[in-house]
Amino acid sequence: MRLLNNLYVLTGPAFGTLSHVYAIKYSDGLVFIDAGMKDESLPQIEKHLAYWELAEEEVSHVLITHGHWDHAGLAAYYREKGALVAVHRADREIIENGRPPAGDPLQITWPPCRADIVLDGNGKLSIAELTFEVIHVPGHTPGSVIYRITLDGRDVWFIGDFLPPDGRPEHNHKHGWTGDIRFSSRDYIESFKKLARMQPDCVLAGHGYIRMDGCEDLFKQAYADILLAWPCR
Numbered sequence: 001m002r003l004l005n006n007l008y009v010l011t012g013p014a015f016g017t018l019s020h021v022y023a024i025k026y027s028d029g030l031v032f033i034d035a036g037m038k039d040e041s042l043p044q045i046e047k048h049l050a051y052w053e054l055a056e057e058e059v060s061h062v063l064i065t066h067g068h069w070d071h072a073g074l075a076a077y078y079r080e081k082g083a084l085v086a087v088h089r090a091d092r093e094i095i096e097n098g099r100p101p102a103g104d105p106l107q108i109t110w111p112p113c114r115a116d117i118v119l120d121g122n123g124k125l126s127i128a129e130l131t132f133e134v135i136h137v138p139g140h141t142p143g144s145v146i147y148r149i150t151l152d153g154r155d156v157w158f159i160g161d162f163l164p165p166d167g168r169p170e171h172n173h174k175h176g177w178t179g180d181i182r183f184s185s186r187d188y189i190e191s192f193k194k195l196a197r198m199q200p201d202c203v204l205a206g207h208g209y210i211r212m213d214g215c216e217d218l219f220k221q222a223y224a225d226i227l228l229a230w231p232c233r
């Protein structure tokens with residue numbers, strides 16, 4: 001599905017798979033945001049790349065929102081084909097190990113992947129004419145980041161699992177959407193505090209929804225929801 005002139009979603013819930021993979025076309029190739037799962041996502045990605053007359057050999061970068069199997073599972077696959085893989089330093093170890101930390105209840109493994117670009121806190125990431133702002137939002141995992149970029153004049157945010165599928169962060173706590181054993185509700189609330197006044201135009205989640213408009217109060221509302229719902233802060 002094409003979302004903007006050079007922005008595509010290649011797999012995800014709209015196509016019957018678990019997690020979204022987004023692609024941005026630019027002068028030197030394709031930037032993927034997240035990489036999907038090793039078995040489930042690849043057939044969909046290949047099908048949609050072909051439909052849009054794009055090729056996996058064009059994938060120059062894979063920007064990982066956080067180190068979970070359903071977002072980083074195919075990172076090694078694309079790296080072997082020449083893509084550079086970016087991840088925040090706090091989630092570097094988990095993607096390089098290809099497994100969750102010891103003691104995690106979900107012992108799902110995936111192909112380990114070396115990180116080529118290690119993101120350190122907040123900052124900019126430039127890829128030819130594309131400039132991403134990287135916003136560190138620990139909570140779901142210690143190394144969770146949001147990639148923010150202007151495309152077609154719109155302020156587009158790739159948020160990974162910062163919001164759960166139904167968009168209601170208080171459910172993270174109630175329903176165990178903790179991601180892994182490193183989940184921190186305190187960090188999560190601090191991340192929300194940072195974003196509460198932000199008003200992106202488009203919010204593209206790792207699961208659930210793709211919002212191309214109507215995002216003005218999204219983070220403010222979500223922050224209010226968790227302050228009311230979580231007594232543990």
Ligand SMILES: [Zn+2]
Pocket residue numbers: 066068140161179
């Ligand atoms: Zn996750």
